[in-house]
Amino acid sequence: MSELRVAVVGCGDISAVHIDAVAAVPDSTVVGVCEPHEGRRAAAEARTGAPGFASLTELLDAVEPDVVHLCTPHHLHADHAVECLTRDVSVLVEKPLAHSLTAGERLAMAAEDSEAVLGVCFQNRYNDTSRKLRELLDTGAVGTPVGGRASVSWHRDAAYYADRDWRGRWATAGGGVLMNQAIHTLDLLQWYLGPVTDVKGIAATLGLSDVIEVEDTAAIQLHHRADGDAEISAEISSVFHATNCDVENAPIVVEIVTDSASIRLDTDLVVRHDDGRVEVTRPEATGTGQRDYWGVSHTALITDFHQHVRARKPFWLDAAVGLETLRIIDAVYEQSPGITR
Structure with a gap:
């Protein structure tokens, strides 16, 4: 295909990042946007110059995109993705894969x-x-x-949840800090240390119980299977902490301990070898502004994904990858006595 026809479904905050990223990808063009909210739909139409639609079915029928970027509320991910996949339209889903493990498994089958x-x-x-x-x-x-260990200490207040009525509710968000904020860091931790074989954790609502149904804080211990070797899985463990009750959005921290070094990844990557050597790698670019925590790598991912769509090759961040984090989060919710989904 000479030009990749792209549609963006869901025109909330993150959609602007996707729209700008698509504009930076050679031979990829936004040909339609979808959003039931008239104001947000009109803004996306103005931003892209593409027609807007109130429903996904209308969009798919009218513009026949090659790929759909799903930037919708979590509870719509699975249904919307399945509708696209049934028509053999490729889909890039914003995290999480789905709002529940059951919905994610249904999407994976599709x-x-x-x-x-x-x-x-x-x-x-x-x-x-x-x-x-x-x-x-x-x-x-x-x-x-x-x-290893990782932590996400961010701030979310009542105004954040009031801004979008789907946030903070089990039926629509599927969870709180684990599902909506810390899932990226949880993904990195298991990417570095290996697939998770055992989860012990607890989630609770400590600071926002009068605002949200879902958790705002969680603590987890994980065991990992390194290099597919089940015999050494118990030797590799990690701890994970996440909260939305901080007074600010503090830098995310991921730390890995090896038999010869201690490694810290926040803004920089710092490797402290046991022999005294210290290596520092600084990012070529960092996010700025109020939402710098989104990072700067959407364009790189979207460029790579579009290349896979053109070649009709499976993408490495697929349903199986999305299910890894959903299984961890689901296990924590199942173990948390105060959680009623």
Whole structure:
């Protein structure tokens, strides 16, 4: 296909990032936008110059896109993605894959039956410092991992949840800080240390109980299977903490401990070798402004995804990857006595 025809479905905050990223991809053009809210739909039409539609079915019938970017509320991800995949239209889903594990599994089955390409938007895997750390682990340059930790300490207040009525509700968001804010970091931790084999955790609503149904804080211990070796899985463990009760959006931190180094990834990547050497890798670009926590790698991911769509090749961030984090989060909710979904 000479030109990739792209539609953006859901015209909330994150859609602007997708629209700008598509504009930066050669031979990819936004040919339609979809949003039931008239004001947001009109703004997206003005931004793209493409026609707007109130429903996904109308859009698919009218403009016949090659690929759809889903930027909708979480509870719509699975239904919208399945509708696209049934028509063999490729789909890039914003995180999470779906608002529940059951819905995610249904979406994964639809992807298996479709000729289209499915991708999940875990753009932080495309950060240059994130990829550098993955390279160091793959080559053995920093030794063998024995464990790690990660934390997300952010601030969300009542106004944030009032701005979009789907946020903070089990039926529409599917969860709180784990599902909506910390899922990217949880994905990175298991990407670095290996698939998770055991989850022990608890989630609770500590600071926002009068505002939301879902959790605002969680603590988790994970065991990982490194390199597919089940015999050493118990030796690799990690701890994860996330909260929306901080007074600010503090930098995300991921730390990996190996048998010969300690590694810290926040804004920079710092490797402290046991022999005293210290290596620092600084990102080529960083996010700025109120939403700098979105990072700067959407364009890199979207460019790569569109290349896979053109070639009709499976994308590496697929339904299986999206299900990994959903399974961890679901296990934490199941173990949390105060959680009623």
